[in-house]
Amino acid sequence: MAEEPSERATLWAVARRAGVHAATASRALNEATRPLVAPDTIARVLRAARDLNYHPNHAARSLRTQRSMTIGVVIPDITNSLFPPIVRGIEDFLAPAGYVALVANTGRDVDRERVVMREMLARSVEGIVLATARRDYPLLEEPPLRGLPVVLVNRVTDDALFSSVSTDDRLGARLAVAHLLDLGHRRIAHIAGPDSLSTGFGRKSGYLEGMRSAGVSAPASLLVAADSYAEEEGYRCASELLGRRSPFTAILAANDMLALGALRALDEHGFRCPEDYSLVGFNDMPLVDRITPPLTTIRLPQYEAGSEAARLLLDRIRQRDGPVSAVLLAPKLVVRRSTCPPTPV
Amino acid sequence: MAEEPSERATLWAVARRAGVHAATASRALNEATRPLVAPDTIARVLRAARDLNYHPNHAARSLRTQRSMTIGVVIPDITNSLFPPIVRGIEDFLAPAGYVALVANTGRDVDRERVVMREMLARSVEGIVLATARRDYPLLEEPPLRGLPVVLVNRVTDDALFSSVSTDDRLGARLAVAHLLDLGHRRIAHIAGPDSLSTGFGRKSGYLEGMRSAGVSAPASLLVAADSYAEEEGYRCASELLGRRSPFTAILAANDMLALGALRALDEHGFRCPEDYSLVGFNDMPLVDRITPPLTTIRLPQYEAGSEAARLLLDRIRQRDGPVSAVLLAPKLVVRRSTCPPTPV
DNA sequence: GTCCAGATTGCAAACGTTTGTTGCTACGAG
DNA sequence: CTCGTAGCAACAAACGTTTGCAATCTGGAC
Structure with missing residues (x-):
């Protein structure tokens, strides 16, 4: 009764126990080749494999x-x-x-x-x-x-x-813009993500399209580009927007981290969100529904x-x-x- | 010049190009066995390997x-x-x-x-x-x-x-308790994690130790056990605590998710944090510093x-x-x- | 009775490495 | 001049599978 399966069972061991050749055992074990072998042989091999707790050696299989x-x-x-x-x-x-x-x-x-x-x-x-x-x-x-x-x-x-x-980043940005327009905003700023990324570029395009197709102008003074999606960049960009002479009432950030940075900037400048500035993010990160104020954002599947x-x-x-x-x-x-x-x- | 390395180079190919046997190439390529081969042979092999963009086949190596x-x-x-x-x-x-x-x-x-x-x-x-x-x-x-x-x-x-x-979960909980005691709290409730997990159990133990060693009582009425670390459970447990007749002024939650649930419960019951109830979490999850109020918590490395x-x-x-x-x-x-x-x- | 097709199985060669062993060469010591 | 030895390289045998091919056997058709 001294079970000693300490060494991993090999295909040969299974084959021997089932009284067949390794090739046959292999065929019996693999779905695709199974039809090639006789039913009762299959049964014997399967049984032997189970008894020995056989698991094929992945490296060997890969190699072959x-x-x-x-x-x-x-x-x-x-x-x-x-x-x-x-x-x-x-x-x-x-x-x-x-x-x-x-x-x-x-x-x-x-x-x-x-x-x-x-x-x-x-x-x-x-x-x-x-x-x-x-x-x-x-x-x-x-x-x-x-x-x-x-x-x-x-x-x-x-x-x-x-x-x-x-x-669909463009669509997402357009949804956000439409939402802000619906609320009555006209001067909507955009903190864009890196142009080198399709997300940054696409969302910016969507923003521009959304504004333009509604007949609202989107001057360069309302656009600022972040170097990355870091919170710090959101802070910097929002601060820059606030420093410009161009008034606006809402910010669309290219993602939630940027939005969080922007929120911090607003806060430090003594502005309130959403009363003074509406803010929309992108991604719907965990917990952005729990910050103050809970963030309006675009959810990605x-x-x-x-x-x-x-x-x-x-x-x-x-x-x-x-x-x-x-x-x-x-x-x-x-x-x-x-x-x-x-x-x- | 028709370079055609479309097929992955094999060790034999490298060896052939270097004019040696595969075994030698192998030894030359591997740090540990390299001292066994002559310096200029090593150079030739290395060069051939680079030329052919050789990468050892992982499966074969594993197998061997x-x-x-x-x-x-x-x-x-x-x-x-x-x-x-x-x-x-x-x-x-x-x-x-x-x-x-x-x-x-x-x-x-x-x-x-x-x-x-x-x-x-x-x-x-x-x-x-x-x-x-x-x-x-x-x-x-x-x-x-x-x-x-x-x-x-x-x-x-x-x-x-x-x-x-x-x-050190016990230590963490004791730190939290000490902090609350320092602030003057005496009636400190604990939303414990599952007893089946060392984190839940350890933090609860730490809470009890912290209270006891300060000579403050920690009656069962201040203790409630969550079935899991879900936000929903935190909500349920906090609601239960509030429903009990036993007064308290602070809650130590076994992790941040439970704390968030508790916070929601406090909110819905019309209580304010921290004015009515202080709250401490565990883990320092991302963004818990941005919720309202920013969460005091125990940070884990x-x-x-x-x-x-x-x-x-x-x-x-x-x-x-x-x-x-x-x-x-x-x-x-x-x-x-x-x-x-x-x-x- | 012969032959063929079909169904099973066995044989052996690969897949690309690593490594124990052997073989060769040359050199220094005696 | 011989021998032992060190240094280096080649040989070959694995590692555990899969799979083309050949071999065997069975049964049925002619």
């Missing part, structure tokens, strides 16, 4: 089949609350398919991205989900990535060389973006020459209390 | 060396802001050592944990960092994990069978906990029979505006 059942996920920073839901979406979709994700944080460092992708290639990932794209992103065309399935998420490149899943990206990637892995598709998800305006009609002068 | 250079990380939910810093701490420590982390979310489902660990074992992880431990956690003693290096992080088990890294856990795990992987150590990190009281002296009646 050239498939790692692993995909890479490259994000700027998991600590940024935008990304955890995306990562979960990816993993939850991947898991049932037997895939597993290698997640790497690269900050905003392109060199680091290069290193990380090499490392992933060394581990033979079958594809990569990339959340670090810039609008112009030559990295993707460098040789090491040649032919590797890639799906962009959240941020996209200008040229649609790769499949992507993103939120992040989890769906993640799982959709994973779906696209698996499609592409299974069918290398499939179509390149750019999925646009719809954002949603969430009205809270950081916006109200402008106070009449 | 029986080492996957991969560790598993099991957490309840990456979407919970407590965990991203921990995961980063782990990954940042692992990366320089050439290791990579497989991260899995299991929710609060023990069966899922089992499945996930099996999957990890199938991929031959060399160790596991576990953030899902309960105080009584038989799963760890089941055969599949036999002998696999495991390090617990954040939550620990009662019996110190495995190395662990956690914050999460990133350090992660990297420390990774360090312990690597130690153990390299030296299987090393000592079992339980690292306790020091929490820190962060005073904000949700606490103030009790208002005299």
